[in-house]
Amino acid sequence: GAWTTSGASVAIPKDIDEVVRRRVKHLPDELLALARALAPIGRSLDHKLVAALAGLPAEQLAEQLDGLVERQYVVRQGAHHFFSHDTVRDRIYQDTDEAQRRSAHQRIAELLERKVTGAAAAPSQLAHHFKRGQDQDRAVDFFLLAAREAAAKQQLLEATMMLNEGVELLEQSRRKDRATLMVTCCDMMAATSVATHPPSCVKAVGRLLEAWKDIDPDRVMAMMAARKRRLERTPRFLRRFVEDKPGPPKPFDPATRDPVMIFERLQQVLVMQAMAFAVLGEAELAIAASE
Secondary structure, eight states: OEEEETTEEEEOOSSHHHHHHHHHTTSOHHHHHHHHHHGGGOSEEOHHHHHHHHOOOHHHHHHHHHHHHHTTSEEEETTEEEESOHHHHHHHHHTSOHHHHHHHHHHHHHHHHTTTTSSOOOHHHHHHHHHHTTOHHHHHHHHHHHHHHHHHTTOHHHHHHHHHHHHHHHTTOOOTTHHHHHHHHHHHHHHHHTTTOHHHHHHHHHHHHHHTTTOOHHHHHHHHHHHHHHHHHSOHHHHHHHSOOSSSOOOOOTTOOOHHHHHHHHHHHHHHHHHHHHHTTOHHHHHHHHO
């Protein structure tokens, strides 16, 4: 793979990624620094975010952006700029030092949270940057918020993917509310994924079983029977003060330590897991989960 011209050998690039890598080496230092600062934003470059992130005087920033446009690393469409191709952005991003990338993502997340673009950023966008920045606990909060918004729109697969991201970060987290958040995410994921992504449902219920492993079914059944006997001994005119009020069931509270509430919820998510196993063709596991 080489051409020979006037006695000189010129290696032919193997792919477009190698072409980009060679071109990047010839960028002037100040343009390469700007491209590396902007690559973590993504391909679309909001001009207000670019200005805040670059921290350069307006004229200097405009001149450097023009330099990237002239060299076809960036294209201009009206008042907006874009990296000319995903491969260009990806190569610049991958060749940037990891610590510099993390710092840029963190800064981007903080700027977006402050609405520097003039509009509120999507929770999934904030989660993306905080995850790749220096505050992954904040990323968990935004992944959960993004999942709730997606679920409210019946975008259940999107919600499941957001929850999977949050759970992955929680596994490494040391935050004090980690256990409650893990139950919150897995309880929600069991419901959103049972039909859209059964493996996630199986995984979520498995984590709930681990979180609630101390729940003794025999003890819970005895507690429920005792409550029923107490209610039967309560004078009829007083029962309305202690009986469950009619109406829709109360939503499950992930922070609860009430064994009865946990036991009842566990029966519900086990049904979801059985359905997920059935969809996956695991008949024996489906039967076992439903028993």
